[in-house]
Amino acid sequence: MRRKIYTELLKWKEEEAGRTALLIDGARRVGKSYIVENFAKQEYKSYIIIDFNRVNQEVTELFENYLNDLDLFFMYLSNYYNVKLYERDTLIIFDEVQLFPRARAAIKYLVADGRYDYIETGSLMSIKKNVKDIVIPSEERHLRMYPLDFEEFLWALDNESLMDFIKVFFEKKKPLGAALHRKAMDYFRQYMIVGGMPQAVERYVETKDFERVDRVKRDILELYRADIVKHAQGYEMKVEQIFDDIPAQLQKHDKKFKLSSLKKEARFRDYEDAIFWLSDAMIVNVCYNSTAPNIGLKLNMDRVTMKCYMADTGLLISHAFDENGIVSEEIYKKLLFDKLEVNKGMIMENIVAQMLVASGHKLYFYNNPSRDDASLRMEIDFLIAKSKITSKHNISPIEVKSGGKYTLTSLKKCREKYTEQLDALYVLHKNDLKVEEGIVYLPLYMTPLL
Incomplete structure (x- = not known):
């Protein structure tokens, strides 16, 4: 389905050029994952979706152990998902990121590294347990997604x-x-x-x-x-x-x-x-x-x-x-x-x-x-x-x-x-x-x- 938020995603990609990550906040079933994956397919050479609702421990441990060595971090990530990463032409998506706040905190270092673009999707982004013990990254641009409006x-x-x-x-x-x-x-x-x-x-x-x-x-x-x-x-x-x-x-x-x-x-x-x-x-x-x-x-x-x-x-x-x-x-x-x-x-x-x-x-x-x-x-x-x-x-x-x-x-x-x-x-x-x-x-x- 055609959604107006797609234009906002394009604007972010062109204007920010990797200087910020995009956080898309919205209710469950409002279409966040669908629109972001569609955007990734259309606008990037490759992409990875890390779905924290289903991800296993091997991936979450990367955020615990390898943020000090991002070369290794990306090598493991690329091999685990069997996706080739292209500098400035790969999008990495953190889906349902509220379920693993450590990944959200890692955005600070990943954006500073500058190799790839990042979009996070989730809901309940502000409740205490989802921000406990993490520093919310200032490199995060926030975008809210709503149900289809009348024109959509x-x-x-x-x-x-x-x-x-x-x-x-x-x-x-x-x-x-x-x-x-x-x-x-x-x-x-x-x-x-x-x-x-x-x-x-x-x-x-x-x-x-x-x-x-x-x-x-x-x-x-x-x-x-x-x-x-x-x-x-x-x-x-x-x-x-x-x-x-x-x-x-x-x-x-x-x-x-x-x-x-x-x-x-x-x-x-x-x-x-x-x-x-x-x-x-x-x-x-x-x-x-x-x-x-x-x-x-x-x-x-x-x-x-x-x-x-x-x-x-x-x-x-x-x-x-x-x-x-x-x-x-x-x-x-x-x-x-x-x-x-x-x-x-x-x-x-x-x-x-x-x-x-x-x-x-x-x-x-x-x-x-x-x-x-x-x-x-x-x-x-x-x-x-x-x-x-x-x-x-x-x-x-x-x-x-x-x-x-x-x-x-x-x-x-x-x-x-x-x-x-x-x-x-x-x-x-x-x-x-x-x-x-x-x-x-x-x-x-x-x-x-x-």
């Missing part, structure tokens, strides 16, 4: 042109018109249901069968559960509690994650490590409350008040509608034809979060529950900052609307209260683009362009 999904379905049309209309702030908008929303609903995990997309391309796609997504969810049990040692039950409760929390009108639903009088500090684990595994996207919609959203971040979205909306749907083990074809039909009466707001908000993250945004929302002043009482689904910060008008509030009828009370209060701080105001909805009373109404499929 269109490419997988052999549609190369639709997103280019959408970009033109977005820039002109013009509606697409009934026929093109309907076509774009049809594709968007397919993307929402299938999600962006490569195996699920591949199965959909092959079969167009949502039930068979659902089985693939369920396998991925079970893999995540197994990872929680295996790797979240010491707090696996708390991680599993949060993971299982995500759909129920998002289904509420107030989508803020309430720890009290897991355990009476639960405190943030009791679950902080578990939330961090899920975020670091890139299974979830955490959205924090920023207490003022102003420059420096992170500076105003309230870590205790947050929303917890699934990183892939296709997985969320399989996770949420699991009464019979398989999401029924009837539910998928209702989603496809926009006839689902419940849970729609949860799904729409989740996919907007997913698309914003894939576009490079950190997730923030704004919540003021003031009991004293009704004019201050508001909640804005998302806040994003302009790419180029100026003296004022830097923050755009975003409201996500899943239904056809809605009010914009909070958005209008926010505009009145924070006129100097706000840039464009956006409503993301299922209808075509329009600009009305200073508010830009965008169809959901334009989210990646914000």
Whole structure:
């Protein structure tokens, strides 16, 4: 499958020329190993993949015994994998490098040697046990990989042109018109249901069968559960509690994650490590409350008040509608034809979060529950900052609307209260683009362009 990250890999190869290693961090089954091996085949004369999930002791001992003699290190490596190494034209891949932190620490010496290029792939790169007793190399460039975005999904379905049309209309702030908008929303609903995990997309391309796609997504969810049990040692039950409760929390009108639903009088500090684990595994996207919609959203971040979205909306749907083990074809039909009466707001908000993250945004929302002043009482689904910060008008509030009828009370209060701080105001909805009373109404499929 064609992925945008390939362009980033090419850019790294050309610009860095071996001066840094590349670390690709992403959830399990997001396609890291596939894209890196494809890159190696296309762009290098030879390559070696060291998969630390399956590697034997002979290879790991090389990192223990031969880093002081890299000539011997490379000679053993070349012979073990039966691959000829070419100076400045061989890529060495450390796959699932978090399972052997010593290899990650060795990057410092391997990059300094300069003979070959190095890419590391993995997940859970920041949790304590995966960085314990090693010095994280400064020669490491970090790149995050996400599920397929909407445009990549269109490419997988052999549609190369639709997103280019959408970009033109977005820039002109013009509606697409009934026929093109309907076509774009049809594709968007397919993307929402299938999600962006490569195996699920591949199965959909092959079969167009949502039930068979659902089985693939369920396998991925079970893999995540197994990872929680295996790797979240010491707090696996708390991680599993949060993971299982995500759909129920998002289904509420107030989508803020309430720890009290897991355990009476639960405190943030009791679950902080578990939330961090899920975020670091890139299974979830955490959205924090920023207490003022102003420059420096992170500076105003309230870590205790947050929303917890699934990183892939296709997985969320399989996770949420699991009464019979398989999401029924009837539910998928209702989603496809926009006839689902419940849970729609949860799904729409989740996919907007997913698309914003894939576009490079950190997730923030704004919540003021003031009991004293009704004019201050508001909640804005998302806040994003302009790419180029100026003296004022830097923050755009975003409201996500899943239904056809809605009010914009909070958005209008926010505009009145924070006129100097706000840039464009956006409503993301299922209808075509329009600009009305200073508010830009965008169809959901334009989210990646914000």
